[in-house]
Each structure stands twice: as C-alpha cells, then as structure tokens.
Amino acid sequence: MPIKVTGVFTYPIKSCRPVSLPSARLWTTGLQFDRTWMVVNAANGKFLSMRTHPRLTFVAPDLPPEALECDSLNALPEGLVMTVRAPGMEALRIPLVPTYKLPEINVSVWEHEGKALDEGDVAAKWFSKFLNQPVRLVRHTGVRPCDDNYTDDMQTAYSDGFPILLASEDSLADLNVRVETEHLAMQRFRPNIVVEGGGRWDEDTWQTIRLVRSPPLAVKVVAKLLKLPMSVARGLLRATRLHLLLRRDATRKEAQGKFFSVKPCSRCKMTTMDPETAIEGMEPLVIFDSFRKGKQLGFASGRHSKQAGWGESVFFGWNLGAAPLNTQTVNVGDTVAVLTRRQNIGDHHRGNKIP
Secondary structure, three states, X not given: OOEEEEEEEEOOEOOOOOEEOOEEEEXXXXXXXXXXXXXXXXXXXXXXXXXXXXXXXXXXXXXXXXXHHOOOHHHXXXXXXXXXXXXXXXXXXXXXXXOOOOOEEEEEEOOEEEXXXXXXXXXXXXXXXXXXXXXXXXXXXXXXXXXXXXXXXXXXXXXXXXXXXXXXXXXXXXXXXXXXXXXXXXXXXXXOEEEEOOXXXXXXXXXXXXXXXXXXXXXXXXXXXXXXXXXXXXXXXXXXXXXXXXXXXXXXXXXXXXXXXXXEEEOOHHHHEOOOOOOEOOOXXXXXHHHOEHHHHOHHHOOOHHHHHHOOOEEEXXXXXXXXXXXXXXXXOOEEEEEEEOOOOOOOOOOOOOO
C-alpha cells in the first residue's frame, strides 16, 4: 500500500487548536504559522501550555486563505487578521501585520529564553479572562535554534523543540487496538503531517523521505478519458487551452526536496487529555509503557549523549527537518517515498545535510 499524506495541520497559537489545511508552505521555522504565537505568564514571561492550562484546548484560531499564499510572516499583506474564538468569549482579532510597533518582552519556552513581541492589552485581557489569570499573548521574533545535539542549524518558533512533527495513522490504529478503555484521536499527539500506509511503526525506520505530489485532477481525468500516460496527458493540457484547468489545481503546490527524521517524539501527560473535552485519563501513557519505552525500542543506545536518558521515556511520532526548509510544500494526497532507512533504530540523522 502506498504511503500517503492524509492530514496537514498548523497550530498558530501554542497549545491551542489546530488549523487543518489541504496544502501548506514550510517557512524557516516549520509549517507556516505553526506556533508563531504563545500565551505567557504576565509576571515572568514563562510559556503556558495545555499541560498546566487545559482550557487552552478550547481556543480555536482561524487564518484567512490569503495568508496561506505567503512565503513568510514578513511577506503578508496588510489588513489580514487571525480570528480567535473560545466558548463564552467574543471573537478576538489579531492583525497578522501589526498596525503599530509591538513592544518586546522577555519570554521563555522550555530551555529557551529570548525576546518576543507583545500583542497588546486587548489580546492580553481576552486570554486573561478566559484562563482566569494574568497572561500576555506574544508573537515569535528573532531566531530560536533547535537543540544542537541533533541538528546543525535548524530553527523553530514556539514548538517544543523541532519544526515539523510527523505521525502515522497505521501506528495510531495499532495503538487503539491495544487500548481497550477508549478510542484515541490523532489530535492528542498534535502532529503537523499525518500519513497512512507503510504499516504500523514503519516510520521508526525512516531516515530520509521525499513527498511526491499526486497528478492534478485535470491530468487524471484526461489520462483516463483518452487512455494516455500521465506525462502525455499533462503535456496535452499544457499545449492547449485546457491548460487553464491546471491553474484551478494550483492551490496545491508542488512538493520538493527531502525531509529527514531528526528525533523520535517523547510523550507526556498532555496526550492523556481529550482535546474535545479537556478531561484527562490514563491512556495512552499506560499502554505506551508496555511497548514504546526508549529502552524497548533501542532509542537509548544511540550515538547522542542525551539518548542515555531516553530509556524510560515513551515515544510516538517523529520530529522532521527538511533541506532547504523554506522551499518545501506539503499537500494532502502527497505520496511519501522512503529514500533511506536507518541501519540502527537508535541512530538519528544529524543536521540538514541530506545523505
């Protein structure tokens, strides 16, 4: 069975709800708009997440279609807004291009400390009211390097550590067979790219992959009607006025280049929270403990010194990088071609120099 991309998600505000996209550009920090904003404690600038503030799961940002055509945050036209909604709250509108110079404040997310742009008092009051404590909404600025134990020069915005997270529907299906108490949705794991095919846990062996765009619908139709190869059907469309049909498919951009797996994603209690209700349970951490520990998977015996502490951690999904990151696109329907597989499951690719 071919491996296909079945979902593409960006999370504009850290720990809040995702925006599902048919196609997404990749910026230098990951999928466009991913974790560009986060909520921080007003007193010390420390980030807030669903781990400590479950109500964030009810906050739903929405992006205008025009914003998704831009190659970077700096390329956005004026006048576009991100609309943020939550139960019992009036809609909050955040200009994607600030209408005035935003002040800088000191913030921290995990081990990273740096500057961020404060989105102002209106946004701060909105989130403070919803979370019932003084907070600020901040926008990413500057450069936040990824952990140099695993990469040479990648960066991210306010993700936990890396620019892209991939997860497999096949692996989730296997997990749900093992969990007898409830059905676990993919959004518990907050991936950017969801794939199907290849078999359960096959992604553990992937080292480098390429995303190959499926032929546009117009090409498929002409090829089927005239019984032509795809390449001939595409050439026929381009040579006639029917090439206009190709433009209607232009919202799905061409996938280019390669992606590489950097590090398996360790999992915490956030996965035990139902994203629709904010109710916490025990799974999947209990069942993960029986078969997805680092010491069971061989992750604790790799070449990086930090891996020595992975023995008791549990893992689901893989953090990815790309080369070059800011020229890639990801489309629902893309085929995943596995180019290389790691010889030892405990070995992880370092840096963005594709082998």
